[in-house]
Amino acid sequence: MTDVTPRALDARLAARLTPAVAMRAVSPATRDDASDAAISAVAVRTEQLDAMYGGVAAVRSATLTFTPGRVTAIIGPSGCGKSTLLRCINRLHETQPAARVRGAVFVDGRDVYAAGTDVVAVRRSIGFVAQRPTPFPSMNIRENVVAGLRVAGIRVSGTELEDRVEAVLQRTGLWDEVSDRLDSDPMSLSGGQQQRLCLARALAPEPRVLLLDEPTAALDPGSTQRIEELVYLLRGEVTTIIVTHNMQQAARVSDITAFMLEGELIEQAPTRVLFTAPSDARTELYLTGRFG
């Protein structure tokens, strides 16, 4: 059974993060600073959101608020609708056959489902990283990052372009590993490096919202830790929503956790509160490994 007492969580958090990050993690002052730094991050809110595949509702009447510049984890058993909910936020859900959405999703105060919305612009403005690394195989490493800028309509060139490529590769910890082979095939990278490249591609246009769907599910523990550190360090700048079925990961990287079950939001609370004093008995059952 997983020990979810605050002391056990703190011990795990400290053990899994590098010293610099662990210091941030346990310093309340640093956490407060993050909100002051939330200059460009925006709020996301779903309201009475239903998402269907044909006649089957995968998400039911979900109302969630995602705090600007914070990391919110969505946890819950496989098939409870986490990915579907995430894909409603950037209007990817409707790209699947017979998929429908009812309700609203507000990003920066605007309903992305309002009539007349530029769907392509919505998808471009929100960073998205999927479960399996998906570098563009026909492009080299550098071009993968540039593609992130181009897709968002950013047309910088020359030194400015090279500076942006380097900055985002630095930020995702890849620069030292790939700077001497930017023209190589991204498929020559390890799985963890490929996923950090995908994160770099998503972050290149400086999105204000970042959606991560089990970004470490296919990675080894070392690569997982690096991604978790990156996610942790994004707070303040990006409103991050991370789907994970790994409760320890949610505890390590998120400020707020939402627990879903059978398409419904059961509860959403500051991570520490949800893990130590959940208000719904079903959350407690899930956290203590008694179902799911």
Ligand SMILES: Nc1ncnc2c1ncn2[C@@H]1O[C@H](COP(=O)(O)OP(=O)(O)O)[C@@H](O)[C@H]1O
């Ligand atoms: N493309 C699809 N077509 C039909 N049903 C789907 C599709 N994708 C997911 N579902 C169903 O929707 C429900 C929620 O799935 P999903 O959002 O992927 O859950 P999670 O990410 O929590 O594992 C599940 O019952 C799943 O079988």
Ligand SMILES: [Mg+2]
């Ligand atoms: Mg999923």
